[in-house]
Amino acid sequence: MTAQRPTALIAEDEPLLRESLEQQLTLVWPELAVVTRARNGREAIEQFDAHHPDVCFLDVHMPGVTGIEAARHIGHRAHLVFVTAYDQYAVQAFAQGVLDYLVKPVDATRLAQTAARLQERLRTARSAVNTEVLLQQLAATLERQTASAPLRWIRASVGQNVTLIPVQDVDFLCAEEKYTMVAWHEAGGTLREAVIRTPLKELSAQLDATQFAQVHRSVIVNLNSIARVVRGSNETADVHLKGRTEVLPVSRSYLHLFRQM
Amino acid sequence: MLPFYMVVGRTMVVGFAALLAFGLFERWPARLPRWFARWALQVLAIVLAVPLGAYLAYWLTTGGHPQLGAVSGRLQGYVELTFAGILFAPWIAVGALVRQRDTFAREQAAAFALERSELERRALDARFRLLQAQVEPHFLFNTLANVQALVEVGAPQAAKVLKSLIAYLRAAVPQLHETVTTLDQELELVRAYLELMHMRMPDRLMFEIRVDPTLLKLQCPPMTLLTLVENAVRHGIDPSEIGGTIEVEVRLTSSRCLASVTDTGVGLKVTGRGLGTGLASLRERLQLAFGAEAQLALSEVAPHGVRAEVSFPARMTQP
Numbered sequence: 001m002t003a004q005r006p007t008a009l010i011a012e013d014e015p016l017l018r019e020s021l022e023q024q025l026t027l028v029w030p031e032l033a034v035v036t037r038a039r040n041g042r043e044a045i046e047q048f049d050a051h052h053p054d055v056c057f058l059d060v061h062m063p064g065v066t067g068i069e070a071a072r073h074i075g076h077r078a079h080l081v082f083v084t085a086y087d088q089y090a091v092q093a094f095a096q097g098v099l100d101y102l103v104k105p106v107d108a109t110r111l112a113q114t115a116a117r118l119q120e121r122l123r124t125a126r127s128a129v130n131t132e133v134l135l136q137q138l139a140a141t142l143e144r145q146t147a148s149a150p151l152r153w154i155r156a157s158v159g160q161n162v163t164l165i166p167v168q169d170v171d172f173l174c175a176e177e178k179y180t181m182v183a184w185h186e187a188g189g190t191l192r193e194a195v196i197r198t199p200l201k202e203l204s205a206q207l208d209a210t211q212f213a214q215v216h217r218s219v220i221v222n223l224n225s226i227a228r229v230v231r232g233s234n235e236t237a238d239v240h241l242k243g244r245t246e247v248l249p250v251s252r253s254y255l256h257l258f259r260q261m
Numbered sequence: 262m263l264p265f266y267m268v269v270g271r272t273m274v275v276g277f278a279a280l281l282a283f284g285l286f287e288r289w290p291a292r293l294p295r296w297f298a299r300w301a302l303q304v305l306a307i308v309l310a311v312p313l314g315a316y317l318a319y320w321l322t323t324g325g326h327p328q329l330g331a332v333s334g335r336l337q338g339y340v341e342l343t344f345a346g347i348l349f350a351p352w353i354a355v356g357a358l359v360r361q362r363d364t365f366a367r368e369q370a371a372a373f374a375l376e377r378s379e380l381e382r383r384a385l386d387a388r389f390r391l392l393q394a395q396v397e398p399h400f401l402f403n404t405l406a407n408v409q410a411l412v413e414v415g416a417p418q419a420a421k422v423l424k425s426l427i428a429y430l431r432a433a434v435p436q437l438h439e440t441v442t443t444l445d446q447e448l449e450l451v452r453a454y455l456e457l458m459h460m461r462m463p464d465r466l467m468f469e470i471r472v473d474p475t476l477l478k479l480q481c482p483p484m485t486l487l488t489l490v491e492n493a494v495r496h497g498i499d500p501s502e503i504g505g506t507i508e509v510e511v512r513l514t515s516s517r518c519l520a521s522v523t524d525t526g527v528g529l530k531v532t533g534r535g536l537g538t539g540l541a542s543l544r545e546r547l548q549l550a551f552g553a554e555a556q557l558a559l560s561e562v563a564p565h566g567v568r569a570e571v572s573f574p575a576r577m578t579q580p
Contacts, residue, residue, distance in 0.1 A: 014403070014461045020410030039464075040502050063465075064502040086402035105406035152541055153559070155529050162561035164529065166544060188553045 006122050007035045007053040011044035011070060012083065013062045021057060021083070021106060028108065029115040041065025045073045053078060055118055057102075060084040060142075068139050075135065076128040079118055093141045098129055151206040154182055156194035165194070167207065171225040171241055172248060175200035175218035183246070185225075191244060213257055215239060215250040229258045263338070271318035271342060278314025279350045282306040283357070300358045304351045311346035315339055380549075387546050404457050422460050429453035433487075443578050444511060444518075445477040447486050451509060454487060458494050465504025466494070472511040479518055480576045482550050486511075488543040489522040489569045497526025497567055505566065518575040525566040529559075540569075547573065 008025070012018040022034050036051050038044035042065045044058060056078045058067035071080055082101040084090045094101040100114055121128070153164040165184050171191075174181040180200045183193045204212075204220055214220045227242045229250070237250040237258060250258065286299070286306045293299055319327040319339060329336045404426055411419035432450035448470065455468045486509065493507050505525035512519045540557070547555035555573040562568045 013465075014407065015463060016407045016410040016461070020406075020413060023410075023413065042502065063500050063504075085399050087399050104403060105409045152538075153529075155561075162529070164559035166541070168541075187548065187556055 005031050005033045007033050008055040009036050009047055009053040010057045011038035012059040013039055024111055028112040041070040044070040048074050055079045057081045072135050075132050079128045080130040150208040156196045158194050171222055173220040215254045219248050274318035275314040275346045278310045279307045282310035283354055304354055307350050307354050312343045315343045384549050387549055407461055425453045425456040441480045442483050444479045444481045447481045451486050451490050466498050467506040470509045478578055480578050488539045492539050493522050493524040497524035501527045516575050517572050519572045521570045523568040528565040529561055
């Protein structure tokens with residue numbers, strides 16, 4: 001491996017930054033031959049499989065297949081350097097670990113240090129620090145940071161059109177066999193209903209728990225839409241909604257939600 | 262001579278009758294014709310209740326045989342009691358009603374003040390978030406990285422890009438005193454942003470802005486179009502390997518300003534997750550500025566892409 005010039009792949013979706021990184025690398029590490037370039041994760045994987053470079057510079061955020069996903073494909077078959085935009089979550093995720101990373105705009109001194117470290121590893125033929133386990137952990141950390149936001153829009157087909165319903169305008173959701181009925185009000189006060197394919201169970205996990213409450217096995221209600229709750233006999237209750245005639249059932253196991261009201 | 266307790270007793274019965282009438286007609290009937298005020302009904306009821314109450318007082322104190330005409334002095338006593346009652350009771354009732362109204366007015370004023378401060382707080386919140394949302398470090402540093410790359414190689418584009426960045430920053434940096442900008446200013450901001458993004462992804466982002474020049478002086482809530490365009494770039498074009506085109510169009514339809522941003526990007530994800538902080542806060546800002554008169558709608562376009570439409574009342578800025 002050390003007999004020939006070391007080879008590299010640069011994967012970066014912004015062309016100016018791709019060229020700039022290559023320029024900077026020729027200055028701090030003249031022996032390194034950038035043999036291939038990629039504009040997205042999919043191309044990065046293809047190019048890696050075709051050229052098997054020693055070092056891969058991977059932009060974390062790329063369209064389609066991300067840099068992280070490309071990294072998991074490459075595994076420890078190459079020394080990986082992640083390139084990330086200034087983004088506190090991503091930078092935090094890297095700062096905690098031992099993986100090599102650069103922050104855009106790439107600082108020349110830092111790039112020189114990274115290059116020196118990589119040269120040392122290549123010279124001593126040490127294996128890459130980016131083990132499968134570390135890459136998996138990194139993917140999980142970044143995934144967690146992006147996936148935790150609650151649902152904001154529900155996509156529904158109304159006639160020929162696909163509409164986005166703002167979640168805060170939804171009055172209630174009602175399970176109907178495999179489908180879910182969404183009832184909402186528009187800004188002008190018009191009441192609307194639509195049926196979506198996403199099961200209620202799947203939606204309930206994504207809704208903001210401070211705004212929505214499940215009151216029945218098949219009903220989720222927006223707490224802001226409740227006009228009043230009427231206690232019935234036999235440990236049940238009915239939910240009456242603001243500006244709507246529908247009365248929703250509260251079953252026994254969810255009654256505790258309204259105990260103190 | 263009649264014993265004193267008898268006089269007090271009869272007066273109290275009359276008083277209770279008046280009170281009962283006052284209380285009863287305060288609630289009943291639930292609805293009154295528009296021309297008939299409730300206070301008038303209450304006072305009228307008291308005027309009628311007094312003679313009835315006085316008769317009841319005599320009936321009770323005489324063991325069920327008032328015999329007003331037969332026993333001497335009784336009729337005079339009844340008339341005096343009724344007269345005194347009718348003389349005083351309605352005034353006391355009117356006094357009570359006035360006080361009740363004052364209290365009600367005070368409570369309502371307090372409720373209004375509370376509501377107003379709540380609205381003001383929401384407006385401030387929205388404004389604060391707007392200021393916070395401006396110029397994301399992520400965007401700024403990425404753009405600067407591009408500028409640096411251009412400068413390093415001595416590319417002549419560098420000056421043009423810096424110009425766009427300055428135009429963008431000038432428009433996007435908090436303008437605390439301005440709550441309304443013109444469409445002209447907003448479009449300048451949108452154009453600067455799109456030019457910067459086009460420099461960053463020249464092969465993936467195309468854009469077109471179509472606006473009738475006569476509309477440029479229309480009012481536009483700050484960051485309305487920019488939020489839609491940023492959203493189209495972030496969630497439509499950026500995730501797509503092949504990218505797409507963004508079309509910005511502003512039209513006037515029956516005194517409403519209709520602005521649309523259409524992209525040919527990846528379209529909406531299955532549940533629309535992740536699409537949103539910007540749009541949610543834009544909705545809130547529009548609602549605070551125009552109430553129910555502003556609308557924001559998203560829809561999917563074929564074969565792939567999203568169309569965001571916002572419409573609000575068209576108003577000219579003061580010259």
